[in-house]
Amino acid sequence: MALLELKNIKKAFGNVMALEGIDLEVNKGEIVGIVGPNGSGKTTLLHVISGYYHPTEGQVIYKGENISGLRPDKIAKKGIVRTFQQNIVYWDTVTLENVFRACYLSDKTNLWQSFWGTKPYVQEEMAKLAKAQDIVSTFGLSDYSMAMAVGLPHGKQRTLGMAMALAADPEILLIDEPLAGMDAGEVEIVLNSIRKIVDKGVTIMLIEHNIKSVMSICSRLIVLDFGHKIADGKPVEVMKRKDVIEAYLGVE
Amino acid sequence: MPPAILIDSLVLSSMYILMALGLVLLFSIMGILNFAHGQFYMLGAYIVYYGFQQAGINFFVSLVAAAVVIGLLGLALEKYIMRPIGQPLQIVVVTIGLSSVFEGVITLIAGPAPKSVTTSFPGTFTLGSVSISNERVATVVIAVLLIVALYTFVQKTKLGLALRAAAQQPTAAGLFGIRVARVSSLVMGIGCGLAALAGGIMAPMFYVDPWIGATPMVWALLAIVIGGMGSLGGAVVGGLILGITGSIVAYYIGFWSQLLSFGLVIAILLLRPEGLFGISEK
Amino acid sequence: MEFAKFKSKLPLILLIAFIIIVIAFPLVIRDRFVLSILIECGVYALFALAFAAVFRSGQLSLGQAGFMAIGGYVAALVATKAGFPFWLAMLVGGLSAAVIAFLIGVVVLRIKGLFYFSIATLALGEIITIIAKNWDSVTSGMTGIAVSAPVVNIGSIVINFATTKLPYYYIVLALVILFALVFWRIDRSRLGRIVRSQAVAPVISEHLGIYLMKYKVIIFTLAAFVTGIAGAFYVYYLSWVGPPLFSGAQSMGALMMCVIGGLWSPVAGPIIGAVLLTYLGTLMQIHLEGLRPLVFGVMVILFLFVLPNGLVELQVKLPLWIKGLFKNKSAVAKQ
Numbered sequence: 001m002a003l004l005e006l007k008n009i010k011k012a013f014g015n016v017m018a019l020e021g022i023d024l025e026v027n028k029g030e031i032v033g034i035v036g037p038n039g040s041g042k043t044t045l046l047h048v049i050s051g052y053y054h055p056t057e058g059q060v061i062y063k064g065e066n067i068s069g070l071r072p073d074k075i076a077k078k079g080i081v082r083t084f085q086q087n088i089v090y091w092d093t094v095t096l097e098n099v100f101r102a103c104y105l106s107d108k109t110n111l112w113q114s115f116w117g118t119k120p121y122v123q124e125e126m127a128k129l130a131k132a133q134d135i136v137s138t139f140g141l142s143d144y145s146m147a148m149a150v151g152l153p154h155g156k157q158r159t160l161g162m163a164m165a166l167a168a169d170p171e172i173l174l175i176d177e178p179l180a181g182m183d184a185g186e187v188e189i190v191l192n193s194i195r196k197i198v199d200k201g202v203t204i205m206l207i208e209h210n211i212k213s214v215m216s217i218c219s220r221l222i223v224l225d226f227g228h229k230i231a232d233g234k235p236v237e238v239m240k241r242k243d244v245i246e247a248y249l250g251v252e
Numbered sequence: 253m254p255p256a257i258l259i260d261s262l263v264l265s266s267m268y269i270l271m272a273l274g275l276v277l278l279f280s281i282m283g284i285l286n287f288a289h290g291q292f293y294m295l296g297a298y299i300v301y302y303g304f305q306q307a308g309i310n311f312f313v314s315l316v317a318a319a320v321v322i323g324l325l326g327l328a329l330e331k332y333i334m335r336p337i338g339q340p341l342q343i344v345v346v347t348i349g350l351s352s353v354f355e356g357v358i359t360l361i362a363g364p365a366p367k368s369v370t371t372s373f374p375g376t377f378t379l380g381s382v383s384i385s386n387e388r389v390a391t392v393v394i395a396v397l398l399i400v401a402l403y404t405f406v407q408k409t410k411l412g413l414a415l416r417a418a419a420q421q422p423t424a425a426g427l428f429g430i431r432v433a434r435v436s437s438l439v440m441g442i443g444c445g446l447a448a449l450a451g452g453i454m455a456p457m458f459y460v461d462p463w464i465g466a467t468p469m470v471w472a473l474l475a476i477v478i479g480g481m482g483s484l485g486g487a488v489v490g491g492l493i494l495g496i497t498g499s500i501v502a503y504y505i506g507f508w509s510q511l512l513s514f515g516l517v518i519a520i521l522l523l524r525p526e527g528l529f530g531i532s533e534k
Numbered sequence: 535m536e537f538a539k540f541k542s543k544l545p546l547i548l549l550i551a552f553i554i555i556v557i558a559f560p561l562v563i564r565d566r567f568v569l570s571i572l573i574e575c576g577v578y579a580l581f582a583l584a585f586a587a588v589f590r591s592g593q594l595s596l597g598q599a600g601f602m603a604i605g606g607y608v609a610a611l612v613a614t615k616a617g618f619p620f621w622l623a624m625l626v627g628g629l630s631a632a633v634i635a636f637l638i639g640v641v642v643l644r645i646k647g648l649f650y651f652s653i654a655t656l657a658l659g660e661i662i663t664i665i666a667k668n669w670d671s672v673t674s675g676m677t678g679i680a681v682s683a684p685v686v687n688i689g690s691i692v693i694n695f696a697t698t699k700l701p702y703y704y705i706v707l708a709l710v711i712l713f714a715l716v717f718w719r720i721d722r723s724r725l726g727r728i729v730r731s732q733a734v735a736p737v738i739s740e741h742l743g744i745y746l747m748k749y750k751v752i753i754f755t756l757a758a759f760v761t762g763i764a765g766a767f768y769v770y771y772l773s774w775v776g777p778p779l780f781s782g783a784q785s786m787g788a789l790m791m792c793v794i795g796g797l798w799s800p801v802a803g804p805i806i807g808a809v810l811l812t813y814l815g816t817l818m819q820i821h822l823e824g825l826r827p828l829v830f831g832v833m834v835i836l837f838l839f840v841l842p843n844g845l846v847e848l849q850v851k852l853p854l855w856i857k858g859l860f861k862n863k864s865a866v867a868k869q
Contacts, residue, residue, distance in 0.1 A: 050741060073745035081741065088738045090731065092798075101731050105743045107724065111752075114724035121724075168742045285649050287596075333835065341648060342838055344594065345793060348786050349834030356828025364823055462824075466782060470660045473653045481649070507668035514661045518641055521654065525645045 001064060003028045003203055004049070004080075004172055009058035011044055011227075018044040020227040021058070026172070031194070031204045033218035033235065035211065037247055040224040042207045043085055046174050049205075050082040051075040062172075077105060079171030083161045083178070085207075091150035095141055095160055098149045099132040102167035106131065132167060139163045139193050155186040159193070166197060173197065175206040179213055191217055215239065223247065257503050259388045263457070265495025266395030270450035271472035272479070272487035273402060274443035280482040281415065281439045282330075284340055287347040289447055290469025291354040292322050296448025297455040297464060298358060301369050311372040318452045319445040326444025327437050335436075351465075358462045366459040391453055398449060399488065402442075406484065415439065471498075474517050480527025489528060553711070560703050569699055573771060575812040576706030578791065580713060580764035582804035584757035585788040587717050590726075590800060591753045592733030593643070594652040596785050597659025598761055601631040603666060603780035605762025606769035610679040611672070613770075620684035620695075624766040631762025632755050639754040644747050646736070659782050666777040678776025681769055695770070702771050709767065713760050714801045720753075721800035729753055783827075787811070790834050796844025803846045810845075 006024040010017065019041045026032055034042050047053040049060055051072035060068040067075055090098045106128055109121045136145050139159050144152055149160060158178060165173055178194070179187050191213060198204060208214045214221065214235065221238045223231040225247040231238045238244055271293060278286050296318040303314035329350065334343050373386040406412040414435055450468065458464065475494050479486025494513055502509035520527060560569050581602065588595045609627035612618040618626065642654040666673050673679070683696035693701050720726050728749050731739045769775040788808075795807020811830065818826040841847050 052737075052741070071745065072740045073743050076741055076743040081743075084738065084741075088735050090734050090738075092730070092734050101727060101739075102742050104728070104731075104739075109724075111723070111725050115719060117723070164738070164742065279649075285652070337838060341594070342842070344648070344652070345789065346835055346838055348789055349793075349831045349838070352786065352790070352827040352831030352834070354831075356824045356826065356831060359824025360822070360828065467660070470657055470782075474657055477650065477653055507664055510661055510664045514657055517654070517657060518638075521645055521650060522641055525650065 002026060003063060004205075005059075005061040006045075006049070007059045007061065009045070009048055009060065010056045011041075011048055011053060012056045018227055019048065019055075022224075022227075022229050024222065024229065024232070026203060026205060028171075028203050029198070029201070030220055031198060031206070031218045033214040033221045034205060034207045034224065035209070035214060035221060036224035039226075040247075041227040042224055043176055044227075045224070046082055046176055046205075046207065049075075050080060050174060076168060076170075079169075080174065081165045081168045081170035081172075082174035083158075083165050083176050085176040085180070087154075087157050087161050089149040089152075089157060089160055089164070091148075093149065094146050095149050095152065096132055096136055096145040098160060099135050099163050099167050100128060102164035103128045103131055105168050135163050135167050138166075138196055140189050155182040155190075158182070159186075159190060162190070162193065166202075170202055172203045172205065175204065177207050177209065179208060179210045187213055211239070255382045256384065257499055259384055259392070261496050261499035262392045263388050263495075264498050265492045266392055267450055267454055267468060267491075268471050268475050268494050268498075269399060269488050269491030270395060270446050270453075271468045272475035272491045273399070273484060274446035274450075275472045276476045276479070276481065276484060276487040277415075277439050277443045279476065280484075282436050284334065284343045285347070285473075286443070287344060287469070288329075288351040288354065289347075289443070289472065290465030290467075291351050292326065292444045292447035292465070293451035293454075293468050294358065294460075294462065294465035295325075295354060296322055296451030297369075297460045298362060298451075299448070300452035300455045301367050301460050304372075305367070305369045315449060315452045318448040322448035323441040323445035327441040330437055330440040335433075355462050362462070364462060366461040368459050369455040371456040387457060391457065394453055395450075398446070402446070402484075411438070471513075474513060476527070477517050478520050478527060480530025483527065483529035486527055486529035556707060557704075560700060566699065569703055571813055571816050573699065573702050573706055574816065575809045576703070576710050577764050577768045577771070578788070578812045579710045579805045579808040580706070580760055580767075581784070582788050582791045582795070582808040583710075583713055583717055583801065584760040584764075585785070586792045586797065586800060586804040587720070587753055588757045589789075589792060589797060590721070590733060591729035591750050592648075592736070593750065593754070594648060594789070595655045595754070595757070596652050596789075597655035597657065597662075597782065598757070598788055599780040599782065599784040600655075600659035600662040601635060601758040601761040602765030602768065602784070603659075603662050604631040604634055605765030606775045606779065607666065607673060607679070608762075609766035610681050610769050610775045613681055614679060620686065620770060624763050624770070627766030627769075628759045628763035631765070632759040635758030636751065636755045639751045640747075643750045643754065656782065656785075659780075659785060663777055663781060666780075673777075676777060678774055681773050681775065683773055684770065699771075702767075706767060706771075709763065710805070714805065716756075718801045720756075725749060725752065726800070787815075787830075790830050792844070793834050794830075794837055794844055796846030798843050799846045803844050806845055 002025040004024075004026040006022055009019055009022040009024075011019040022045065034045065036042055044053065048055050048068075051067070051070050051074070054069040058068070059066050062075075062078060062080060065078075067078065090101060107124070109118070109124050113121045133142075133145070136142055139162065141156060141159060141163065144156055149157070152160060158180065162175060162178060165175070175194075178190050182190065187210070194204060194206070194217060206214075206218070218235050220233065221231070221235040222229060223238060223244050230247065231241055231244050271289065274292075275286065275289050278284060278289075299318035299321060300311070300314045303309045303317055304311050309317075333346060333350070337343050337346055371387045373390040376383045376385050377389075378384075406415060415438070451465070471494055472491075475490030476487050477490070478493060479488070479490030493516070497509050497513045497516070501512060505512075560572070581598065585595060585598050588598070605624075605627035608630040609623040612626050613620075613623040638654065638658060642651050645651070667675055669675070683694070685695065686693045686701075695701055728744060731744055732750070765780065768779070772779070791807035791811045792804050793807070794811065795805065796803025815826045815830065818829060837844065841851065
């Protein structure tokens with residue numbers, strides 16, 4: 001059974017159809033790339049899967065369960081976590097605490113215990129702190145762990161967004177343009193981080209414009225154009241197709 | 253139910269509608285809630301008091317003066333205080349601070365004692381067996397004229413079109429050459445001017461003191477929640493509904509009608525939070 | 535690491551010293567006027583603490599004074615009509631406010647966007663004032679309800695609150711310390727962190743699994759409880775409750791206290807702001823009416839430009855400013 005299934009997903013905004021009947025399957029362990037020209041509906045697709053938007057029609061089925069239209073936090077609890085294109089971080093605090101706050105789903109002790117500072121609570125918090133530090137170093141952000149998150153250079157901030165998403169223990173991680181605005185060195189770091197995440201057993205769907213990187217890391221490629229899925233298969237084959245090349249005409 | 257109550261409901265509605273229109277313009281185009289809006293009402297009333305009552309200037313001229321002065325004041329505030337601050341939450345706090353400043357300034361200048369403004373439309377006229385106060389009728393007529401004028405401006409002029417475009421899609425509007433900053437200033441000016449006009453028009457009917465802006469402010473807010481926070485038409489409908497509950501319903505059940513109004517707002521928030529004419533976000 | 539002090543205790547010595555000073559203060563300084571101002575400071579400190587807690591959860595409660603009114607009226611009613619003792623009346627007052635807050639909160643806190651909650655609470659405050667003014671059968675309208683000063687018997691000691699204001703001072707002091715500790719501890723604990731996450735970045739918090747309504751409702755209800763108790767206490771202190779006591783202006787006042795004292799601090803900011811503004815405000819109000827709203831309004835606006843995090847930020851900013859001054863001077867001197 002596929003881990004995630006999209007059945008005839010449509011999303012309309014007034015009269016504009018952002019997504020026109022998308023059918024899609026994602027299996028565990030895959031790294032699925034989603035590409036397409038601007039405005040083809042890639043981010044909208046992510047919004048629908050993660051619960052930010054409700055689909056106008058169609059169903060999102062996760063592990064056999066229909067999750068379309070659920071609240072984002074419920075979807076996150078089930079295991080689907082995402083990052084945002086306009087990178088949002090907790091601007092009032094440092095990098096490490098950002099990841100620490102993102103470990104929310106690891107909380108087991110209740111509020112009452114946390115108020116009195118009981119032993120199980122403290123132990124849990126220490127464990128979370130260790131986990132946060134671990135994730136921070138996985139993404140190469142250790143040097144910045146005490147720096148204000150909002151002051152981080154662009155590339156590092158986007159990496160932080162991914163680190164936070166990972167802290168929420170996802171089964172499927174949806175990443176929206178992880179490589180935007182990064183130089184070659186940063187791209188390598190991010191791609192390696194993604195490989196490490198996959199090694200931990202997380203399935204990945206990522207939106208990207210950087211076709212070279214997408215080809216190097218994705219096991220499967222989906223191409224969207226004007227809200228339609230026009231291709232779905234192995235990256236090398238997909239990129240050779242005439243209609244895909246045409247959709248990208250003029251775009252690098 | 254005496255027909256005077258019907259007129260009263262129109263008067264009350266007029267006040268709410270004028271205030272709500274100003275407020276909703278600001279919110280839909282600039283995304284901020286101006287908690288000093290009620291104070292512009294109060295300042296408009298004082299300008300009419302000083303101009304018309306004390307200095308003997310023609311009532312309508314005083315009204316226009318109030319609108320212009322307060323409109324310009326609002327414009328200046330938007331440009332020099334609200335825009336530099338930037339974030340919506342802090343802008344709201346700033347408007348609360350401004351509200352306090354206005355209260356203080358007026359209390360120092362005019363004193364806390366209430367003042368009264370004599371009406372320009374004394375007497376009543378009779379319609380069959382019913383006698384209606386001229387004052388109230390004049391108030392409603394003036395208000396309706398203003399609302400129609402605003403409607404014409406927004407729907408029929410180029411500037412009004414720019415306004416509506418900026419309200420719906422600020423970024424797109426910018427791409428089309430509409431200077432959103434200019435539009436913000438204009439909107440602020442119009443909104444504050446409307447509040448001042450409301451205050452000036454209502455001044456002869458009630459008294460004038462530094463705190464008369466508080467209640468219109470609250471009801472204007474409730475009106476735009478009912479109508480939908482991005483909708484001008486909604487503001488009119490919301491104002492009408494509250495005006496009716498505030499007078500006609502109040503005639504039958506007294507002050508509990510206020511609770512009813514509040515309950516109505518809560519019901520809207522529960523069932524259709526975007527308001528009667530608003531757009532759902534998801 | 536600052537945020538990782540899960541079990542930290544306040545610097546105990548500082549706290550004890552502070553408590554000793556504050557306890558001894560009225561015994562040393564026997565000015566009744568100063569005492570009465572300090573008691574008012576205490577009431578507003580409680581109010582500001584509660585307001586700040588709600589604010590830090592991301593919501594602006596512009597009708598918070600309404601909860602003071604509920605607490606005050608309910609306490610007055612159970613005291614005069616049902617003969618409840620002082621402490622019980624205060625407790626019932628606080629609980630009533632909490633119940634109303636819970637009901638309102640469950641409806642309004644679920645809606646996204648800052649404004650709906652602010653408008654709803656503003657309207658709530660206004661409605662409560664209208665009911666207080668008009669529901670003559672219960673609230674006696676503008677006349678209000680007179681509450682007799684409590685007489686407390688502890689063993690063989692009789693404390694008659696009518697003769698001296700001193701017990702009021704100690705009670706409000708105890709309440710302030712108690713709830714300051716409660717709010718401080720909440721802020722340090724998980725609840726504080728969660729509501730802060732939501733206040734700062736609601737969208738990503740939601741996508742990380744944090745659904746905030748439950749937590750915001752808890753904070754709002756607790757804040758209303760504290761505010762209700764403050765209101766009940768205030769009514770006993772004044773021996774009277776009536777509509778003019780609790781107005782929308784006071785909710786705005788609480789906001790101003792928090793802005794000036796410091797919004798990002800859960801305890802220090804609100805208390806400092808409350809004491810400062812109540813003290814200054816009373817002095818100004820006595821001398822020249824209208825001066826207080828003007829000065830406070832100007833202060834709030836100035837602070838938003840210069841010290842957006844309030845006076846509490848001074849401890850960080852002041853050294854920087856002073857250093858800046860010296861840097862400029864030495865640069866000029868070198869020329």
